[in-house]
Amino acid sequence: MNNFKVKIEIDEQLNESEVVIRCGKVDEDVLKLQSLISSAASQKEQIVFYKEDTEFFLPLDNVLFFETDSGCIRAHTADDEFDVKYKLYELEDRLPRTFIRVSKSAILNVKKVYSITRNLTGASKVEFQHSHKIVYCSRNYYKSLKDSLTV
Numbered sequence: 001m002n003n004f005k006v007k008i009e010i011d012e013q014l015n016e017s018e019v020v021i022r023c024g025k026v027d028e029d030v031l032k033l034q035s036l037i038s039s040a041a042s043q044k045e046q047i048v049f050y051k052e053d054t055e056f057f058l059p060l061d062n063v064l065f066f067e068t069d070s071g072c073i074r075a076h077t078a079d080d081e082f083d084v085k086y087k088l089y090e091l092e093d094r095l096p097r098t099f100i101r102v103s104k105s106a107i108l109n110v111k112k113v114y115s116i117t118r119n120l121t122g123a124s125k126v127e128f129q130h131s132h133k134i135v136y137c138s139r140n141y142y143k144s145l146k147d148s149l150t151v
Contacts, residue, residue, distance in 0.1 A: 004033070038097060047094065049075055049082035056082060064128045065108040065135045066091055066099075078131040100148050102126065102137035110148045118142070 019037055023030050049056040062077045068088060075082045086094065091107055098111050108126060116137065117125040123136035126145075137145050 035097065047075075047084060047086070047091075049084055051080075051082050058082075060096065060099075061109070061111065063099075063109055064112045064131060064133055065102075065106055067107075067135060068105040076133055076135075078128070078133070100141075100144060102135065102141045102145055104138070106135050106137075108135055108137075108145075110145070113145075113149060116145070116149075 021030060021034060021037075046057055047060065049058055058075075058077070064076045064078060066073055066075050066084065066088065068074075073084045073086060073088060073091070075084050084091070088101070088105070088107060091099070092101060095107065099107050099109050101107050103123065112128045112131075113126055114129045115127045117127075119125070123138050124142055126135050126137050128134075
């Protein structure tokens, strides 16, 4: 990335913080910076994971994907799974931008994708790093998944 000046201005009149990027033109570095800031800002509170009577506080980076399963939302790590008490649409609002919807029933962590086996007539199979688990990306979401992997 290019060298950037970072300047913090304090305005006690503001109710919420604001980040402004001043640039001569919008290039790839500016877009990356915007994405990083947006991603950091979208990381809201901790998500609690449940397994039987135990609550877990895992880093979101451990999660491969979230999916609906018999009316429950399950979070999958490389070798385990946990329940979460959110709906998928609520998770979409809470999760950082590294998580994207890939079907009506799944949200995945793009940082953990290992491969995509494309299926032109149906859902494409997504495999993850260091895990046997898979999830399917519907045709409607394939382009956004592909775009998020190539940024």
